Amino acid sequence: MREQDYAVNNSLQAEQLEVSRVLRNTYGLLALTLAFSGLTAYVAQQMRVGYPNIFVVLIGFYGLFFLTNKLRDSAWGLVSAFALTGFMGFLLGPILNRYLGMQGGAEVVSSAFAMTALVFGGLSAYVLITRKDMSFLGGFITAGFFVLLGATLASFFFQISGLQLAISAGFVLFSSVCILFQTSAIIHGGERNYIMATISLYVSIYNLFVSLLQLFGIMSRDD
Numbered sequence: 001m002r003e004q005d006y007a008v009n010n011s012l013q014a015e016q017l018e019v020s021r022v023l024r025n026t027y028g029l030l031a032l033t034l035a036f037s038g039l040t041a042y043v044a045q046q047m048r049v050g051y052p053n054i055f056v057v058l059i060g061f062y063g064l065f066f067l068t069n070k071l072r073d074s075a076w077g078l079v080s081a082f083a084l085t086g087f088m089g090f091l092l093g094p095i096l097n098r099y100l101g102m103q104g105g106a107e108v109v110s111s112a113f114a115m116t117a118l119v120f121g122g123l124s125a126y127v128l129i130t131r132k133d134m135s136f137l138g139g140f141i142t143a144g145f146f147v148l149l150g151a152t153l154a155s156f157f158f159q160i161s162g163l164q165l166a167i168s169a170g171f172v173l174f175s176s177v178c179i180l181f182q183t184s185a186i187i188h189g190g191e192r193n194y195i196m197a198t199i200s201l202y203v204s205i206y207n208l209f210v211s212l213l214q215l216f217g218i219m220s221r222d223d
Helices: 002-047 054-070 075-100 105-130 135-157 163-187 194-222
Strands: none
Touching: 002 075, 002 163, 002 194, 054 075, 054 194, 075 105, 075 194, 105 163, 105 194, 135 163, 163 194
């Protein structure tokens, strides 16, 4: 009986050590990729580059995402992760310039940045402290993805009043739920690769920030 208890304790300790390792590596890499993304956004902003064609954006993002997933278990996965986040940061430059060119644009950008940090920090702390299993949110994320995809496509073809505001608010909620789900997955064993955990959180933070920019920008124009 004691040997069985000893084996169970060893297994639990090993699991806790693994979770701690993944969390430490994930947040460390996330901090570095966010900093690198901020640097490339600043470079693009100073260069006054225009936002590229949507096909370039999609090919660049999904190409680098799938490359990172393929290389996730090697050192090249880190290189690919920085390439992906650097690319996304570069795309952020022209977006920031557009908002900074608006009246009160600096306040919009700073408010979106502060709210993104607050939401990410609060949601992450909630899951890390309570240790709640958020795997039940998987169905909501899948349904939410297709709803938002449909709404985004509809916005290209129909000029519906308030639709863009609803889409931005929807993406804020969707990104927040993804942060809860992804953080919980690390804690409860659903994700053991810190490179992919980092990329998942980075994309959620990126979408949250851009959506808040759009939301605050729309409200600012209404004022």
